[in-house]
Amino acid sequence: MNRHLSIFFLILFAAAGFSYADSVNISINCDEKKAEISDHLYGIFFEDINFAADGGLYAELVQNRSFEYHTVPGRNPLRDKYHPLYAWKKIERNGSKCRLTSEREIPLNRNNHHYLTVHIDEAGEAGVMNTGYDGIPLDRGAKYDFSVYARREGRISKLNIALETQDGKVCGNAAVQGLQANWKKFETTIQSRITTDNARLVVTAENTGKLHLDMVSLFPQDTFKGRKNGLRKDLAQALADLEPKFMRFPGGCISHGHSLENAYRWPDTVGDTASRRGNWNLWGYHQTYGLGFFEYFQFCEDIGAEPLPVVPVGVSCGFRPPYECAPMDELDEWIDEALNLIEFANGDTNTEWGSLRAEMGHPESFEMEYICLGNEEHDRPELHERFPHFVKAIREEYPDIKIIGTSGLGTEIPLYPLMDKLNVYSSDEHYYMAPEWYLNNDTRFDDFDRSKPLIFVGEYASQGNTHYNAVAEAAFLTGVERNADIVDMTCYAPLFAHKNHTQWRAADLIWFDKREVVKTPNYYVQQMFSKNAGDYYLGNEVEVAKDREPETVSGGVGIGTWNTKIEAAEAKVNGRKLDLSRFEESSGDFDFSAGRLSQKDGTARPAISFSPKDFSGEKITYSVRARKTAGDEGFLIVFGAEDSDTYYWWNIGGWGNSQHAIEKTVNGRKSVLTQKNGSIKPNRWYEMKVELIPGRIRCYLDNKLIHDYSLEKKTLFASATLDENAGEVVVKLVNSSDKPADARIKLNNVRTAAKRAEVKLIAGERDAENTFENPERIKPETMKIRAGREFEYNAPAMSVQFIKIKVD
The missing domain is CATH 3.20.20.80 (Glycosidases)
Known part of the structure; x- marks a missing residue:
């Protein structure tokens, strides 16, 4: 019995196992300038x-300084929290009463439409405070440049400016005077008397009236290059x-x-x-x-x-x-x-x-x-x-x-x-x-x-x-x-x-x-x-000696699609037919892992039928006969499945029916292993076959070989560059294995090479990260090693090293 499957787009990424090299020979031809390196290769x-x-990078400490925040269009989760008075709160002290409004009747200019009005109904000390970006950081002794555009209605002529802690302790203060009926820019400098991570900027006035503010700014004077x-x-x-x-x-x-x-x-x-x-x-x-x-x-x-x-x-x-x-x-x-x-x-x-x-x-x-x-x-x-x-x-x-x-x-x-x-x-x-x-x-x-x-x-x-x-x-x-x-x-x-x-x-x-x-x-x-x-990439040869058996792929198989409907007529493993009779109901030879297009938000979810059986052996041949009846893509031929989160698939007619690829998913994270151009036609029956032999995956479409992928994992990578001004050859060696590798490095066609070399090394545990609690868990270290025209070096597991050798 044929059954229809639908699967929709899901972004996944993968992790994989490791092999390792016992030794590697790196031979560098120091007079062979294979490629000139761009002066701007890295940016x-x-x-x-x-x-x-x-x-972040912009040093302004006031958030929403011009009162132009508004609800952001779209479905972004941040959209509804923004409004013209975001990050601002009113201040009422010493018996004062005020209220805040966002207005645009007399804007500062045509690009800056909104401004803040503080309606001060009862005198005392009334105004606003800004909380910055999660609080304003201050350093003791540091100076901060304050500026504001202001105008007034009523008796207000002076503004008091203060930097305060959350409990009201004053870190530093200043005042500006001479407010008028028209917009005018005021500037002053405040020096902080304490260090704190959670200060706020407070702007107040002592008399009644209307205080209009725009472009309220606070900058540290100690910016990059003092700008x-x-x-x-x-x-x-x-x-x-x-x-x-x-x-x-x-x-x-x-x-x-x-x-x-x-x-x-x-x-x-x-x-x-x-x-x-x-x-x-x-x-x-x-x-x-x-x-x-x-x-x-x-x-x-x-x-x-x-x-x-x-x-x-x-x-x-x-x-x-x-x-x-x-x-x-x-x-x-x-x-x-x-x-x-x-x-x-x-x-x-x-x-x-x-x-x-x-x-x-x-x-x-x-x-x-x-x-x-x-x-x-x-x-x-x-x-x-x-x-x-x-x-x-x-x-x-x-x-x-x-x-x-x-x-x-x-x-x-x-x-x-x-x-x-x-x-x-x-x-x-x-x-x-x-x-x-x-x-x-x-x-x-x-x-x-x-x-x-x-x-x-x-x-x-x-x-x-x-x-x-x-x-x-x-x-x-x-x-x-x-x-x-x-x-x-x-x-x-x-x-x-x-x-x-x-x-x-x-x-x-x-x-x-x-x-x-x-x-x-x-x-x-x-x-x-x-x-x-460096200036030139130097010709080099890397010979790796490995001591391990070829990797094999085993596990369950499955069939799926991606934003497409198919009919599956037949599936076989090593010639034995698999039961497709109840393809979508977790019975027979397949378990259906359903993923339907949500009508509520259009979220894409996968749907694959997995076989609960594991298949292993010296050679596994998995074949499927199917046709596409509707949709944008093609077939997903699943193999080597450990569970519904770890498996391989052959993606036929993926990427809008433009590519064929072998992909691997581990713990829900996917990686493309190999890829080439290709497409399929609707309403045509295709014979698809995956051969798994030690060290290789071969994929055939209508008996034509599409992929011949080696499972052998390259773990040692090298680059050699010449820095002419410094007179140095830099050997860049990457070991992605979980085991160290012994490297023999030979510099050809140089008269002399320094007996000592500098090594810049990054090494550590595979899953190590630098965090706010431990920001230097992984960082480069520098050391000296014995060198010369030919020398040995032990590359640690999971490492990147640059070996710099002076040469003549």
Whole structure:
């Protein structure tokens, strides 16, 4: 009896077992410069996610300083808590009475619509307090710059400004006088007399009347480089310590926005901070844009990084329906914005936007060389129609600007052919995968066509902040360096995560709260590669001796689909037919693990029928005969199942019926093992067969071999680079095994090599993480070892090491 199955999209990630190497021989040809390494191979990517800007890198201590917070559209859980008086509370002391309202009758300017009115009905000491971002941190002896725009109705002429603890103890205070009927800016400095993590800002008046306030601001004077409207010093220094060669900003998804209405429009972020038009972002909270494009460019200059600004291309985020596109007859507005950005960064001071840059304090050009068009765009006709217009306009007006395109989301890089057709400088690809994917894909770029655009790996992370995640990313980067002739830039994402305000918890490079900065193991791997990129990738050979039996796959089997309906006519294991008679009712040879599309919220859930029987042996052949009757995808042929959370599957016609792949799920986390282009047709019967033999998985579709996957796990990865100025060869060795490995390293074609070498090492337990309680559990250590033209080195289990040897 045939039965229908439906399965819908579920994102999973995987963990896997380990093998280990007894020994490895690494032979490096020091005169063989295989690839010149880009001067900007390693950089950083900043996006305002996880409160990375306001409440994070941007040093402003007052939250909702301009009273522009409002309910955020969409289904974000934060949406309903925001309102114009969010983070503000009234103060009534010494018998005073007042009430607070948000008004917009006489706004400060056209971009700053709302302001606060304190209606003081009975005199005493009445006003407001701001709680900042979970409280305001203060340091004893530190100075803080306070500013406010104010006007009054009635007898109010003086404002008292105080920084207080939660129990009312005054940490520091000041006053400003001369309030008038019209808006006027007032400024003063307050020095704190105590250290506290939970202060509040209090603004009060002693007389009756109406007090109108806007742009209430409190900044520490001790910002990064001492800049006004500056950056939080410790967070900015953590970025500077990475020594990034570029910075991509202002973000990924927030660039094109939840809709065209809230796309990131860079002109809103420059000029006087009081005149900038704030916005909400698709991560569900508000942005003041106090950290705007001028500040991004300035920070890049401060840390010696190339600026890589991202601009939207007239389409909204494809993951957040409804998908919106600027009408073609209105596209010039979006194109002009991209052109004007180049003028703002590089234009003469006699140009419109160059003069604004000069007014903001930087008459010199920022010497911007690159512009990123779009972010993770979907492969849709609307994008194909619009994108070329941006490329054409920029090339005509600014032919020296290098255009970075977008390959679309995922490892399949669906838009890379379009970028090739348009001959962009490089194309930006993103993937967030399990650590095993990075261990399995150090060869990803080995066979890329060198005649096509360069590659920019603009966002990647291995879905976790354990030491194992960092090791996997290091392994991947050895492959990046091997292919440095085509991989031009890389940057990890996301960059920051606020301990108490995160929307993306899977993997973040730097965690922080009001006081502390936690650098993850991933951070230290990025730092090691960035600081030791070198000038050339050197030819090398790695020979690994292993002592183990080939791995075998055994367990249960199953059948499923993904956003699709199928009919399964026959299933066999080693020629024995399995009972399909009650496919969906947990009887016979299958247990049905149901997952239905929820009509309430559209959440996608899986549905697979698993066999309760385990199959093992020297060779297992599992075959299924089925056809697709409806839906967007194909078949899932499950095998090697330990339970409903740990199994392999052959995904046939996945990714919108465009790819075939073998994937592995462990404890509910999935990883792609191998993948290739392919599709299936509806209402056609297919014969699908999986062969499991020691060390291999072979998959056949209608007797045609589609995949021949080796189960042998590579655990040792190496890169060797030459730093010509330093006269050093850097051997970068990654051991992802749970056992140490003995390495014999030989430097060929050098006259001399130093007898001692410096080793920078990161090693530790597989699941170790750096936390706020233990922020330095995993961190690099430096040591000296014996070296020479040929030497031995023991690579610890689960380790990344850079061995730096002076050579002649």
